Amino acid sequence: MRILTFLHDAFGGRGGIAKFNRDLLGALCSHPKVSEVVCLPRVVVDPVGDLPPKLRYWSWTAKGNWAYIAGEAAALTDPQWYDLVICGHVRLLRLMAPLRLRKKTPMGLILHGVDAWEPFGGDSVMREIHRLDWFLSVSEFTKQKFLGWTGLPPEKGLVVPNTVDLAKFTPGSKDEGLIARYGLAGKRVLMGMARLDTRERYKGFDEVMEAMPDLLTRHPDLVYIICGDGSDKQRLQDKAAALGIGDKVIFTGYVAEEEKVATYRLADVFLLAGWGEGFGIVLIEAMACAVPSIASNLDASAEAVMDGAFGLVCNPKDPPDLKRAIEEALARPKIVPAGLDTFGDQAFERRIHDMIVGRYHKA
Template identity: 40%
Template structure:
């Protein structure tokens, strides 16, 4: 971790203030997205410094790019965060652009833009910017962004349904996949034994088991298991992730008589993530609330056939059916048939996955920043 030093000599070039919920030392898709943004912007020759200020962070070992100041002095709470932002804004060097990594930070980004007279961009990810986030306050601040950067068309459309920002001020930058971190490999024997998967055909889902986020398709897949087991008695549904909704999902599996065939992994270490995907014959995320669905990319990068949803941004992760199947989560027959079809597919990494490479993401992010600065 690094902290800002106001005594340092001013860098030659453009400076960006980056406000984020989390990035390095964070967990989940938004933290990963923010890290990818930081590292993509760090490759822009015109940028001399990126000052990134997170709301939350845990200790981390990741190498932060040299031109990035990742100031964690604001993680102690809201006041500490505001004080850290204000300290950087008082800096005589100023900022040429502001990148807001979450809609909840839009009021601070707007104030920072007013203070510095710099243009600002707002990144939106999923349900954080869908209609349930609508309020007069949210509309006021979000509508004043000079550029809205969305991870998917679905998220942008739903955001614009309550915050009618000019489409000319919007751009879509799909999330990236770190292809080098994945790849095809045999199942890890210790994980097969740990989860009782020897000679089993595995359908996998990966995500937070949050009682406030019951939109990932876990319920639909558990409900599909009795019918699927009649056709494939060797089937196991592996649910990877942690959260407070675990007891309810376990009770549902028990009530449906499939508790022995639904396995919950609990928390997964980052180092084990790729090997968890490699346990699967099918990856399914038939939900209603994914802004994009980075886990689908990760599964496909391990060669696992993937199933997304027609009801959320996960359909864009499988490129509307080009590199994976799309199902309506409300159609149980369609979901069952998609799983049975995917089981028969040979494992392979789809060539179309390169569309989401980190290199492609970086070009789009740097293009968005150039557009912002030139505005």
């Protein structure tokens, strides 16, 4: 079985979508009935690193629009056609139309979050949506949003949540080097981690900072660490200063993958207190490191804490409710929630094998 995938980013990419796509490619390649997976990434910003066996990763397609179009043309003219095509992002759907020049092949779409919540693209995109044999969402929340505006039959929708490597993300003591780097000696740490993009001000950083002055009256040793970089960083720094908490909000910049586990372990509470998350992989990574975590009831992040079974849920736009959740989380012990392996990599692989590959492989 040969599979063709069009992805925004994966190996050599950053963030939750790239992580999901790396896990997806690994799971597809691990199925014994899959002979080859060909992937066209749109963006590569870091070294690609080691790749799974059976994966042909055309990193050259990330060199611009013409390179990506050339990659699609190369795939389209492959004399040995594919048994399955996967479009890894709703914004790439326009590129799927030329595939109709070849014989009909089952095609699926991966949905990650807010980009799929509202209509876009007009009739051309809707035509490609209604050609889909299935779509996979990382959350039930996003699945329902997508069904609401596309009118697709509900049975075409699959849900496979993000996954965490439970052998890598584990509890541990706070790293003394990082404590010294960020000046955390004697401090209790609230933490958030995300891309700081002016187009994505739904991450909840503003709301947590606005809660800090009141929290500091009861917890003077509290600091808020914001992990990530991007175009909105300066505005957030200016806001912290305007709130009089400039010395209580620490900006780490981008956290490299090799420092991520140690960084999570610095936290006493982890928050994803926004309203635009398609799932929230950072929550399950933090919980795997035994950090009490808070999700939002305004988006899909509540699914990452199993609607309160693994962590706390609050309305981040309700200041008393947000502060209530933070107070409760600060009082909780640092333990890994029982049952978190439902988001483990083995469970993820089984879901991909059963829901996707299992549908199409030739007996």
